[in-house]
Amino acid sequence: MGCAxxxxxxxxxxxxxxxxxxxxxxxxxxxxxxxxNGVVEAREGDDRLxxxxxxKKGSLRGPVSLRLSxxxxxxxxxxxxxxxxxxxxAGEAIQGWVPxxxxxxxxxxxxxxxxxxxxxxxxxxxTGRMVALKKVRFDKYQADSIRFMAREIIILxxxxxxxxxxxxGIITSQHSNSIYLVxxxxxxxxxxxxxxxxxxxxxxxxxxxMRQLLSGIEHCHLRGIMHRDIKVSNILVSNEGVxxxxxxxxxxxxxxxxxxPLTSRVVTxxxxxxxxxxxxxxxxxxxDLWSVGCVFAELFLxxxxxxxxxxxxxxxxxxxxxxxxxxxxxxxxxxPLATMFKPQTNxxxxxxxxxxxxxxxxxxxxxxxxxxxxxxxxxASSALTSEYFRTKPYACDPLLLPKYPPSKEMDxxxxxxxxRKKAAxxxxxxxxxxxxxxxxxxxHDHINFNMPALKEEMQNNSQNAGTDDGGAHVAKVNIGxxxxxxxxxxxxxxxxxxxxxxxxxxxxxxxxxxxVSASSGFTWAKRRKPEASSILSDCSRSKIxxxxxxxxxxxxxxxxxxxxVSERKHSxxxxxxxxxxxxxxxIYHPPRIQQKSFDAADTYNSNYYMEFDFTxxxxxxxxxxxxxxxxxxxxxxxxMISSNKNGELLQRxxxxxxxxxxxxxxxxxx
Ligand SMILES: Nc1ncnc2c1ncn2[C@@H]1O[C@H](COP(=O)(O)OP(=O)(O)OP(=O)(O)O)[C@@H](O)[C@H]1O
Numbered sequence: 001m002g003c004a005x006x007x008x009x010x011x012x013x014x015x016x017x018x019x020x021x022x023x024x025x026x027x028x029x030x031x032x033x034x035x036x037n038g039v040v041e042a043r044e045g046d047d048r049l050x051x052x053x054x055x056k057k058g059s060l061r062g063p064v065s066l067r068l069s070x071x072x073x074x075x076x077x078x079x080x081x082x083x084x085x086x087x088x089x090a091g092e093a094i095q096g097w098v099p100x101x102x103x104x105x106x107x108x109x110x111x112x113x114x115x116x117x118x119x120x121x122x123x124x125x126x127t128g129r130m131v132a133l134k135k136v137r138f139d140k141y142q143a144d145s146i147r148f149m150a151r152e153i154i155i156l157x158x159x160x161x162x163x164x165x166x167x168x169g170i171i172t173s174q175h176s177n178s179i180y181l182v183x184x185x186x187x188x189x190x191x192x193x194x195x196x197x198x199x200x201x202x203x204x205x206x207x208x209x210m211r212q213l214l215s216g217i218e219h220c221h222l223r224g225i226m227h228r229d230i231k232v233s234n235i236l237v238s239n240e241g242v243x244x245x246x247x248x249x250x251x252x253x254x255x256x257x258x259x260x261p262l263t264s265r266v267v268t269x270x271x272x273x274x275x276x277x278x279x280x281x282x283x284x285x286x287x288d289l290w291s292v293g294c295v296f297a298e299l300f301l302x303x304x305x306x307x308x309x310x311x312x313x314x315x316x317x318x319x320x321x322x323x324x325x326x327x328x329x330x331x332x333x334x335x336p337l338a339t340m341f342k343p344q345t346n347x348x349x350x351x352x353x354x355x356x357x358x359x360x361x362x363x364x365x366x367x368x369x370x371x372x373x374x375x376x377x378x379x380a381s382s383a384l385t386s387e388y389f390r391t392k393p394y395a396c397d398p399l400l401l402p403k404y405p406p407s408k409e410m411d412x413x414x415x416x417x418x419x420r421k422k423a424a425x426x427x428x429x430x431x432x433x434x435x436x437x438x439x440x441x442x443x444h445d446h447i448n449f450n451m452p453a454l455k456e457e458m459q460n461n462s463q464n465a466g467t468d469d470g471g472a473h474v475a476k477v478n479i480g481x482x483x484x485x486x487x488x489x490x491x492x493x494x495x496x497x498x499x500x501x502x503x504x505x506x507x508x509x510x511x512x513x514x515x516v517s518a519s520s521g522f523t524w525a526k527r528r529k530p531e532a533s534s535i536l537s538d539c540s541r542s543k544i545x546x547x548x549x550x551x552x553x554x555x556x557x558x559x560x561x562x563x564x565v566s567e568r569k570h571s572x573x574x575x576x577x578x579x580x581x582x583x584x585x586x587i588y589h590p591p592r593i594q595q596k597s598f599d600a601a602d603t604y605n606s607n608y609y610m611e612f613d614f615t616x617x618x619x620x621x622x623x624x625x626x627x628x629x630x631x632x633x634x635x636x637x638x639x640m641i642s643s644n645k646n647g648e649l650l651q652r653x654x655x656x657x658x659x660x661x662x663x664x665x666x667x668x669x670x
Contacts, residue, residue, distance in 0.1 A: 083174050085140045090150030093157075100169040100182060107133065112189075112410055116149075116249055121185060130185035131168065140177055148249075149179065155225055155248045156181075163216030165236060165246040186236035186244060192407030194232055194298055195415075199404060203359055206299045207395035209235075211384065212243035217292060218380035220245075221285040224254045228266040230291035232298060233409040241398030254284060264336075267291060269314055270304045274372050277315045279336035286374035289383070293369030300358050315341055318372070323349035325372045333373070361388040 073095075077087040080098040087094070105122040111132065112119030120133045136152070138145040156167040171180040190209070193199055201209075213235060220227055227234075227248065234247040250266045261281035267273070273290035275283055297305035306321065308314025319325075324347045330338055351370065355363045365388040371377045378386075389395065 078174065081172075081174055083140075083172060083176060086146060086150075086172065086179075089143045089146045090153075093150035093153040094170065097170065099173060100171045102171050102173070102180075105131065105133065105171070105182075110410075111408055114247065114249075132183045132185045133171070134181040134183065136179050136181060138179075152249045152251070153181070155251045155253070158223065159220060159225065159248075161216055161219035162242065163212045163244055164219060165244040183246070184238075184244075186246075187239045188237040188404060188407045189233050189246075189409055190235040190237065190243075190295070190299070191231075191233035191409035192412050193237065193404060194302055195409075195412035196404070196407050199407075200302065201299055202393075202396075203362075204393040204396040205401055206296075206362075207389065207393070208241065208398055208401060209237075209243055209299060210296060211389060211395045212398070213245065213292060213295065214380045214384050216243070216245040217288055218384065220251075221288070221380055225251055226254060226285045227251050227288050227291075229268060229271075230288050230295065231268045231271045232295055235295065237401075239403055241401035243398075269308060269311065270294065270306055272311075272314065273374065274315060274318050275333060275335060275374055277311050277318075278338055278341050280333070281336070283374065285379075286377045289369050289377040289380065290374075292380075292383075293366055293377075296362075296366055296369060297355070300355070300362070305354070312341075316343075319343050319347045321350055321354060322370055322372050323347050329373050359388075359391075361386070361391050364388065 074084075074087045074091060077091055077094060078084055082091075082094055082099055104125055106125060108121040108123065110118055111121050112134075114134075116138070117134050117136045120135065122131050122133045123129070124131055136149050138149045140146060153167065153170065156165070160166070165183055165186075167181055167183060169182040171182060172178065193201075217227070217230070225248075227245065228250040229247055230245070234245065236244045236246050238244070252262065262283060264276045264279045264281055264283075267276055267287060271291040271294045273283075273287050276287060294305055306314060306317045308317050324343050324345070330342060335341075351367055352363060355366060358366070365383060365386050368376065368378050368386070369383065
């Protein structure tokens with residue numbers, strides 16, 4: 001593609017790490033980031049970066065040649081079209097590359113929505129090749145935010161393997177506020193395939209996926225990179241059956257010289273290993289092997305194996321599945337939160353029972369990957385040579401995998417939402433007809449208007465003509481040139497005719513290629529308006545629905561800052577009967593300690609509990625250490641909330657939690 005030829009055009013040369021050309025001058029390293037064991041790191045606290053900044057301010061007197069060299073490199077990158085906010089902070093990430101042009105692509109449908117990004121399908125104009133464009137969210141005025149984004153780019157450029165998603169290029173411009181990462185387009189992700197009701201993998205197919213997954217992981221680990229967010233939605237699959245690991249947004253490099261603590265707040269809850277749940281800051285690549293184990297089981301089961309709603313419940317489920325660890329584990333692994341989480345009941349492993357029907361070598365490998373002790377999980381290489389891969393049925397050829405219709409996490413979520421809506425529609429219908437029986441004087445038209453199906457259709461119409469991320473109004477049919485954060489047209493103050501033309505009229509149906517403004521090259525894209533529940537991460541959604549079943553039905557009242565549920569007995573996951581008492585949830589920290597006993601089969605013997613609010617206490621507490629060091633940490637949403645802003649609030653709360661994590665991840669990590 002265009003970008004391939006546009007790479008390495010800057011004074012590139014010395015390629016010590018594949019795909020990451022560096023500028024000819026050795027002083028290049030001193031301009032941006034650090035290089036260790038062939039892996040480049042851009043990070044906060046990089047003294048050389050600070051030095052460079054100081055030089056720019058003129059307060060430090062570095063060698064004149066180096067000063068000039070840094071300026072030269074930056075000027076060169078700016079001349080190539082990179083924006084100054086990027087070159088000044090994270091030039092290392094883009095060195096040797098030139099930005100791709102937005103108008104080289106036609107942006108099509110939105111295909112993925114992550115915490116920090118939206119992903120779009122797009123067509124490269126020149127070649128017709130399909131690509132995926134990941135629009136990464138960050139704040140260009142915050143150097144940390146840019147470095148966080150740059151770290152993903154640097155790591156992606158460091159890796160080069162058929163089972164790792166390859167970064168093809170970056171779209172941005174001197175004047176843009178945003179960045180798109182360009183990737184090869186993949187038709188499926190494993191989340192979509194696993195959730196698809198018509199798909200049941202055979203043993204040979206699972207082996208084929210697992211072999212590819214472990215090969216990709218092996219490549220990362222041998223280069224000292226841990227992914228830290230392995231989960232089914234980050235594992236993409238092409239129509240040719242090729243699996244690629246995506247989303248290196250939380251990935252990090254390990255270095256033997258590096259003694260700085262890592263953050264424990266990584267990996268999506270259902271795939272998070274016990275040592276992270278117990279606050280470890282000295283972990284290694286084995287965190288990924290645990291997540292791989294969870295994915296492995298999910299491929300067989302068709303659903304996640306450990307689906308906790310909170311960190312506490314997640315850990316409890318882990319102990320129930322894998323058995324409580326022996327005494328030596330607690331002695332050996334001095335985990336910060338061990339005393340809080342050490343189970344008082346001794347659990348036997350139930351893995352064999354849960355995995356009834358799996359082939360015996362698969363269970364054996366699963367037992368290894370899901371070892372509570374990280375040192376017993378083996379390595380990706382040892383998993384690849386395990387009995388599982390040496391016994392029949394052997395892994396099938398990727399080309400022999402069935403061709404599925406495009407299936408992504410987003411599609412699965414849409415299906416779920418649709419069936420939820422359908423169910424809600426039925427309930428509404430029942431209520432409406434009850435009302436009709438009570439109120440007899442209703443006009444025929446009125447009855448029709450109250451028909452749930454009609455209402456729903458109208459709602460859908462207006463939802464389809466929603467707004468884009470930044471508030472851009474978009475048409476229903478949507479192919480056009482890609483736009484990079486230019487001023488967006490607004491419906492406000494426009495005549496109706498103008499609004500229709502711009503796709504602003506919510507009920508308009510646009511039946512041809514969308515007009516593209518000559519001046520702005522404005523983007524036209526289909527917008528799926530997320531619902532309150534669907535815009536949340538699985539974890540938050542389940543956390544909230546766990547607390548109040550009405551959330552799932554869309555009737556959740558956030559004005560209740562204390563969530564009222566069944567009993568006062570402090571076991572949080574089994575009882576939701578009367579609605580009279582304050583909900584209390586076992587949670588990591590505070591000194592308001594009470595010893596409680598748990599009697600239900602699925603309850604956890606925790607020593608600690610506290611009243612629950614929408615702040616993620618565990619994260620907030622872990623962040624406290626940061627704040628002591630002067631790190632800014634955004635607060636979660638206030639407790640008292642206007643009830644008609646549920647969706648907005650939940651989204652904000654989720655974003656704040658993620659933002660805090662982002663800031664502290666970068667601050668903490670090496
Ligand atoms: N190259 C690609 N081809 C097709 N779809 C993709 C591609 N990359 C990402 N997607 C889709 O977009 C979704 C989100 O992408 P990604 O995980 O990279 O974003 P993210 O913001 O880091 O997400 P999260 O916060 O959930 O980890 C993926 O689950 C996948 O469905």
